[in-house]
């Protein structure tokens with residue numbers, strides 16, 4: 394789902410034309426590729442990028458919601474949001490392990506991933522650069538950010554790479570609970586006091602552009618790069634960015650309106666003839682800035698990870714010594 | 720109320736008949752609930768910041784269980800005529816809270832959203848000491864004269880061994896590893912010994928608790944706890960145990976508790992008419 398962010402180069406000649414043809418036959422036949430199978434370098438590299446960004450985004454994604462965990466307004470909500478954030482960390486763990494296996498031939502480990510994140514080379518998803526200002530944001534993340542994630546993740550449920558595909562199966566099962574968790578918070582607010590409805594609408598207004606950006610630009614000319622084609626050629630995902638965004642709008646806009654909420658775009662409407670939603674483009678220049686870690690909370694979130702990493706260095710050292718010594 | 724050896728109080732209705740019994744019972748449950756609640760609050764601040772991702776997941780699961788235990792104890796209080804659980808958790812001022820003071824101590828320097836220089840050594844030592852204590856206290860409570868409380872204690876004790884095992888592993892791994900890790904743990908142990916002395920106290924109603932067989936005596940509780948701790952840390956019981964900041968069981972608390980209450984009740988307090 395984090396296909397549009399690129400780092401490094403991925404071009405290299407296909408090692409062996411025969412192996413490549415055999416590989417493509419397997420892809421075309423819908424077979425699953427496993428970690429130890431032969432694969433072309435651009436397939437491996439695309440997967441590493443995709444899965445490490447996905448994994449690290451799960452982990453960075455825990456941070457904006459986590460701000461509201463200790464503050465959640467009831468004991469049951471405290472329990473619910475804690476469980477949800479724990480799941481996201483678990484998704485990160487699961488995905489990073491898949492990425493780690495793919496990185497083995499390059500001699501890279503999780504340490505490299507975390508260090509690339511802190512250096513700014515490994516990007517995380519645009520939505521997790523945004524502030525969570527009120528409790529309504531905690532609901533909005535669960536409802537619409539996870540809702541968007543469900544759309545893009547289910548699109549890859551049949552991905553050609555077996556370990557990723559199986560991880561996604563499990564993740565998607567849990568995501569259903571996340572969406573319910575988010576929706577429950579949103580419903581309580583929508584049916585609540587004036588103050589609650591106000592913070593809900595204010596939250597949606599703020600999150601709207603980020604939600605449109607979530608799926609990435611329609612074409613490469615918007616931001617200069619796009620991995621959509623290679624992802625589709627290798628049967629990692631099925632649909633392109635715009636198709637995913639349309640699926641999201643199809644599913645959620647009617648729900649948004651039925652709750653009596655509005656979105657901050659007066660032009661938004663369904664074009665019956667074209668069979669798609671028409672909306673105002675978000676500012677894709679801003680998007681580029683956000684994913685370059687120049688978003689409103691990019692630095693602060695990275696700072697949290699950096700402190701957690703460096704501050705606990707003595708613990709990891711002690712653990713690795715213990716492992717060797719015993 | 721005169722009770723014979725084997726008399727059990729099976730229901731809240733029956734407990735309410737004797738105000739002396741009721742007050743002692745409530746005080747005991749407040750101690751259990753408030754301990755679990757504040758420990759799980761401190762745990763929730765750690766979320767996303769643990770030494771590695773696997774630990775984040777494991778620690779969070781323990782924290783959720785512990786908050787679940789707090790909820791069960793608050794529910795018992797609700798049955799005994801106290802306000803509802805969310806009110807008890809979010810609205811009470813610090814001077815009526817009954818948790819031991821050491822458990823409210825901040826996780827380290829900084830705030831959980833800004834420059835959180837949290838100390839894993841403190842967390843390991845504190846949670847280890849807490850879980851050993853919780854084990855012996857709840858084991859005693861399974862024989863309590865108040866049946867609903869004894870039942871909850873039994874339920875909690877089914878999950879609790881995993882928590883204790885988790886922190887025991889952490890303690891042993893770090894204590895017997897690098898010099899730095901050993902020293903950090905040692906320093907936190909020493910600090911704990913100076914502050915944790917109110918943990919085995921039973922507060923203003925200690926005599927009644929023992930008399931009504933709600934609970935064993937403070938002396939026995941202390942002895943059993945130190946014995947449990949010494950299975951992992953032989954030298955701990957020989958250290959003098961003090962209570963530098965007073966007794967949380969009697970309502971003494973530090974500014975750290977107020978800091979916690981401010982955060983955990985921020986949204987709750989923002990709209991008192993709201994259903995969340």
Ligand SMILES: [Fe+2]
Nearest residue numbers: 451480481484
């Ligand atoms: Fe997730």
Ligand SMILES: [Fe+2]
Nearest residue numbers: 481539568571
């Ligand atoms: Fe999720």
